[in-house]
Amino acid sequence: MTGHFFEGAEKLLEIWFIASNNNNDLDNDTLSNDLRNIPRELIEEVLNLVNCKVLKYAKSATTDTYVLSESSMFVFQTHFVLKTCGETTLLHAVQPMLELARDYCGFDIVDQIFYSRRKFLRPELQKTPHTSFEHEVAYLDSIFESGCAYVLGRTNVDCWYLYTLDKTSVSTKSDQTLEVIMTELDPEKMKIFYQEYTSSASEATKKAGIDKLFPNAKIFDYLFDPCGYSMNGLLPNGHYFTIHITPEPDFSYVSFETNVPYDQYQEIIRKILKIFNPGKFTTTIFGDTAAISLDRQRKLFLYSDYGRIDHQVVCLVDYDLFYSYYKKHPS
Numbered sequence: 001m002t003g004h005f006f007e008g009a010e011k012l013l014e015i016w017f018i019a020s021n022n023n024n025d026l027d028n029d030t031l032s033n034d035l036r037n038i039p040r041e042l043i044e045e046v047l048n049l050v051n052c053k054v055l056k057y058a059k060s061a062t063t064d065t066y067v068l069s070e071s072s073m074f075v076f077q078t079h080f081v082l083k084t085c086g087e088t089t090l091l092h093a094v095q096p097m098l099e100l101a102r103d104y105c106g107f108d109i110v111d112q113i114f115y116s117r118r119k120f121l122r123p124e125l126q127k128t129p130h131t132s133f134e135h136e137v138a139y140l141d142s143i144f145e146s147g148c149a150y151v152l153g154r155t156n157v158d159c160w161y162l163y164t165l166d167k168t169s170v171s172t173k174s175d176q177t178l179e180v181i182m183t184e185l186d187p188e189k190m191k192i193f194y195q196e197y198t199s200s201a202s203e204a205t206k207k208a209g210i211d212k213l214f215p216n217a218k219i220f221d222y223l224f225d226p227c228g229y230s231m232n233g234l235l236p237n238g239h240y241f242t243i244h245i246t247p248e249p250d251f252s253y254v255s256f257e258t259n260v261p262y263d264q265y266q267e268i269i270r271k272i273l274k275i276f277n278p279g280k281f282t283t284t285i286f287g288d289t290a291a292i293s294l295d296r297q298r299k300l301f302l303y304s305d306y307g308r309i310d311h312q313v314v315c316l317v318d319y320d321l322f323y324s325y326y327k328k329h330p331s
């Protein structure tokens, strides 16, 4: 393969912290246990190590959000989500973020970590330590004790990797996340995300109907030149959604992620499929034990036009995980 290529598949890192000494002294910002106390310029230095730049920054009462040259970051009081694509070296953020969390927020204990990604389209283009999942696991194992690594799906087709810690979380939180990863997208729908056809990010957001997904969201969007699109949406109560689009037909890729809690995800997934019309897609649903009942997710969802390839359920220490992979029926 030669010529222009962009690896849309993101590396996704989520780290939750706790402090051995609780310090929520609001008069002393530098000591209170809150990741949003980390100065923004230091976060940007970490992002430089990962090889991405901040394009947009905004904050709400609960969340600091960054639209990046390669995807997104969300920073909450006790956890952060960092999602980066292309040839970024996301795992280079881990050690510096642990140090910043300790020095600026008093967070000296990692409560849980999730690192995941789908199989790269062109793994040979990735930089160390992302050259293989085994190398990524070795890198994380050099930092964390009790790491466990999983692969879901078919390793000779499309699969999805996860690294987490084999430990019980100390903090009681209600956390659940849906990720929809789509490939082989409808070229007509993808035209929206080219500057040739659409003059601004907000126009792309409206044309695609992304603004209708969560009508009360504050949207921070970006349209790349000549094509490509990223957006972060902030909702009340620390909820968010984020969409990233690589529209080039030879390697088209779209991801959708949200922590908005649902007791069944079928309807939101159907809306996403209608907007993007992918040839193949993967859904991953994570829910901790305090999350809205996830029992209904155990049943395989059915989507017209799509056939199921795989459906796997993994019961982790505090979390249940549902992985499903679908492919469009031949027309």
Ligand SMILES: C[S@+](CC[C@H](N)C(=O)[O-])C[C@H]1O[C@@H](n2cnc3c(N)ncnc32)[C@H](O)[C@@H]1O
Pocket: 006, 007, 008, 009, 010, 069, 070, 071, 084, 085, 086, 224, 225, 226, 227, 228, 229, 230, 243, 244, 245, 246, 247, 248, 253, 254, 255
């Ligand atoms: C950063 S965006 C979205 C990436 C995301 N992970 C996804 O789901 O595809 C990537 C798209 O923007 C295009 N693009 C244009 N300029 C870019 C830049 N300076 N950095 C990253 N991507 C750029 C790429 O060709 C690609 O189509």
